[in-house]
Amino acid sequence: MPKHFKAFARRQEFWLAILFAVLFVGLSIARPNFLSLQNGVDLISSYAYTGILVSAMLVVLVAGGIDMSFAAVATVAQYAALTVANSWDIGWLGVLLIAAAIGIILGVINGLLINILGLSAIIVTIATQSVIFGLVLTATKGQDIFSLPGWFTDGVAIPFHTTLDGYQYFINVQMIGLAVALALTWFVLNRTNVGRQIYAMGGNVEAARRIGYNVFRLNLFVYGYMGLAAGLASIVHAQYNMSVSPTALVGRELDVIAAAFLGGASATGGSGTILGVVLGIALVAVVQNGLTLLGVSSYWSQFFTGIIIVVAVASMARDVRRRWYDNPGAA
Amino acid sequence: MDRRVSLKLLGCAAAVAMLGFGSSAMASDAKTMTVVVKEAGVPWFNILNQGLEEAGKEFNITTTMVGPAQADPAQQVKLIDDLIAKKVDAIGLVPLDVKVTAQAVQRARDAGIIVITQEGATQENKTWDLGLMSSQAYGEAQMKALAREMGEEGEYVVYVGTLTTTGHNQWADAAIAYQKEHYPKMKMIADRFPGADFIDQSSKVTQDVLQTYPNLRGILSMGSNGPIGAGNVLKQRHLEKKIALVGTVIPSQAEAYIKSGVIRCGFLWSPKDAGYGMVALARMVFDGKKIETGIELPKLGVAKVDDVNKVVEVNDILTIDKSTIDALIKLGL
Numbered sequence: 142m143p144k145h146f147k148a149f150a151r152r153q154e155f156w157l158a159i160l161f162a163v164l165f166v167g168l169s170i171a172r173p174n175f176l177s178l179q180n181g182v183d184l185i186s187s188y189a190y191t192g193i194l195v196s197a198m199l200v201v202l203v204a205g206g207i208d209m210s211f212a213a214v215a216t217v218a219q220y221a222a223l224t225v226a227n228s229w230d231i232g233w234l235g236v237l238l239i240a241a242a243i244g245i246i247l248g249v250i251n252g253l254l255i256n257i258l259g260l261s262a263i264i265v266t267i268a269t270q271s272v273i274f275g276l277v278l279t280a281t282k283g284q285d286i287f288s289l290p291g292w293f294t295d296g297v298a299i300p301f302h303t304t305l306d307g308y309q310y311f312i313n314v315q316m317i318g319l320a321v322a323l324a325l326t327w328f329v330l331n332r333t334n335v336g337r338q339i340y341a342m343g344g345n346v347e348a349a350r351r352i353g354y355n356v357f358r359l360n361l362f363v364y365g366y367m368g369l370a371a372g373l374a375s376i377v378h379a380q381y382n383m384s385v386s387p388t389a390l391v392g393r394e395l396d397v398i399a400a401a402f403l404g405g406a407s408a409t410g411g412s413g414t415i416l417g418v419v420l421g422i423a424l425v426a427v428v429q430n431g432l433t434l435l436g437v438s439s440y441w442s443q444f445f446t447g448i449i450i451v452v453a454v455a456s457m458a459r460d461v462r463r464r465w466y467d468n469p470g471a472a
Numbered sequence: 473m474d475r476r477v478s479l480k481l482l483g484c485a486a487a488v489a490m491l492g493f494g495s496s497a498m499a500s501d502a503k504t505m506t507v508v509v510k511e512a513g514v515p516w517f518n519i520l521n522q523g524l525e526e527a528g529k530e531f532n533i534t535t536t537m538v539g540p541a542q543a544d545p546a547q548q549v550k551l552i553d554d555l556i557a558k559k560v561d562a563i564g565l566v567p568l569d570v571k572v573t574a575q576a577v578q579r580a581r582d583a584g585i586i587v588i589t590q591e592g593a594t595q596e597n598k599t600w601d602l603g604l605m606s607s608q609a610y611g612e613a614q615m616k617a618l619a620r621e622m623g624e625e626g627e628y629v630v631y632v633g634t635l636t637t638t639g640h641n642q643w644a645d646a647a648i649a650y651q652k653e654h655y656p657k658m659k660m661i662a663d664r665f666p667g668a669d670f671i672d673q674s675s676k677v678t679q680d681v682l683q684t685y686p687n688l689r690g691i692l693s694m695g696s697n698g699p700i701g702a703g704n705v706l707k708q709r710h711l712e713k714k715i716a717l718v719g720t721v722i723p724s725q726a727e728a729y730i731k732s733g734v735i736r737c738g739f740l741w742s743p744k745d746a747g748y749g750m751v752a753l754a755r756m757v758f759d760g761k762k763i764e765t766g767i768e769l770p771k772l773g774v775a776k777v778d779d780v781n782k783v784v785e786v787n788d789i790l791t792i793d794k795s796t797i798d799a800l801i802k803l804g805l
Contacts, residue, residue: 172684177683180683183679183680183683187676190672282513282515284515287724287727287728288728381672381704382671382701384700384725386671389672429680430680430683433662433681433683434680438663439635439663439664439665440635
């Protein structure tokens with residue numbers, strides 16, 4: 142047990158967990174309504190879109206890649222799926238299938254380009270982001286979709302708690318989407334053969350190739366998975382916003398990428414865990430929520446958010462350095 | 473009219489100029505005016521063009537509208553130079569970058585063409601700029617509506633796009649100053665929040681604010697997505713009766729929210745009036761009217777004139793509520 146603990150204590154997740162716990166306890170004491178059910182529901186609902194994307198971004202980062210095009214992909218997926226839903230009664234299943242299919246197709250195109258061109262993923266996906274977003278703006282003329290079908294804006298509402306004065310709390314689309322994405326990503330990375338191969342490929346692509354892993358197919362899977370997540374996240378986002386705008390998502394990709402790095406995913410591939418990214422998002426969410434709850438002026442909140450990220454990244458750097466010291470060349 | 477069209481078809485630009493010369497003293501002789509907008513084909517400027525056409529008929533000015541395919545100030549320069557070669561009587565300009573277009577505007581003036589700008593108070597060398605509203609009046613109008621909806625008392629918060637968005641923050645400054653002066657029982661409970669450029673961010677801010685300030689009675693948003701994001705949260709929690717939501721909105725986007733009373737009152741300025749006003753102002757210049765404070769622009773009201781910066785400013789703010797929204801949406805807004 143102490144040995145396990147020692148191993149855990151060296152990981153990024155450990156420091157994140159401590160930082161998170163400190164904030165959590167501190168905020169709970171300072172502002173009792175931080176712990177209220179409503180606040181929890183609010184936080185999960187508003188971070189579901191980011192959370193779903195961060196979990197898929199983890200898979201991409203573990204594989205040693207990166208994807209800058211997911212917001213453009215999500216924009217196409219939500220615009221197309223809900224345009225169709227406004228004309229035909231396709232229901233939730235139809236909307237999700239269209240968004241998922243568009244996401245997977247565009248994601249696989251990314252994977253193919255990265256494989257075939259042999260260029261770095263960041264260049265390829267910035268280019269595809271630009272192409273996709275350009276097409277969206279041309280096709281939609283920048284027009285938002287303001288009215289969506291009633292069944293869509295009503296969403297899913299499964300009551301799970303009723304207060305004494307009759308106020309009901311519901312499980313909503315955002316919670317379901319986030320839970321599915323986190324569970325699926327955990328399963329893929331930790332319980333499947335493909336998941337182990339992705340870690341191996343991210344750690345050392347040449348070694349993975351020589352062992353006989355099909356790097357080409359793995360890349361298609363990884364970027365296809367990112368596309369799928371973008372498709373699903375886009376629907377969760379449209380439901381939260383109750384409208385669709387072609388300009389609402391692109392340009393805000395860094396929120397997602399920063400949360401993944403904060404959660405300990407390595408920029409060079411091969412490492413990162415779902416626990417880490419959950420803690421990464423939770424930390425960002427709780428810091429911003431907490432600053433407002435504490436009544437900190439908006440002019441300061443960016444500063445504090447920055448400080449938290451610096452602390453987290455500094456702990457990560459220390460961690461990497463120590464691993465290097467213990468085992469030179471392996472970090 | 474027929475004669476003018478055939479002249480144009482023949483490309484007799486010189487004849488057009490002579491026509492202008494020959495009878496310049498007479499009121500409402502035929503003139504030509506072309507307006508260079510930021511971008512061709514976008515809804516906002518299509519509505520502006522409706523105003524140009526309406527005023528064109530009224531004031532006997534043949535109007536056309538041109539604009540770059542993509543918002544590019546260098547393209548605007550090229551369009552202005554083309555118009556100088558064509559010898560139009562007036563050029564309207566909604567500048568993308570006043571520095572880039574400064575020289576072209578000077579060339580037009582040197583060629584004897586009057587230049588009326590809109591959203592271009594700082595454009596050098598222009599004849600006049602038409603300002604549809606001052607930041608102060610716009611901010612104050614929104615605060616007056618919020619105060620009315622809150623019964624002039626209680627806690628409120630203000631949303632802006634970002635803490636550095638110039639327009640939003642100027643409006644917010646004016647609104648807050650007006651509250652401090654006129655509504656002592658109202659209180660801004662926290663510094664202004666960023667996020668009003670996006671629906672999701674506005675929702676999140678609203679959720680946090682509701683947790684923190686349970687006695688909140690009012691929300692004022694300067695960015696047009698703010699009332700939508702805040703409105704989604706208020707509607708979900710059935711708080712629309714308790715909390716007054718007021719702000720800048722796009723009518724077609726806010727239709728359901730205004731009609732259901734979630735957004736109590738919205739504000740915007742009208743691109744159609746902007747187009748109409750530019751033509752009306754051009755006509756006044758053609759007719760040699762003295763342009764000074766107190767002069768009345770048809771439809772837009774009494775203007776305040778800044779002779780140093782060459783700005784004619786009216787206060788033509790659109791109020792969007794249950795009684796006005798249908799007409800505004802029909803207009804295409």
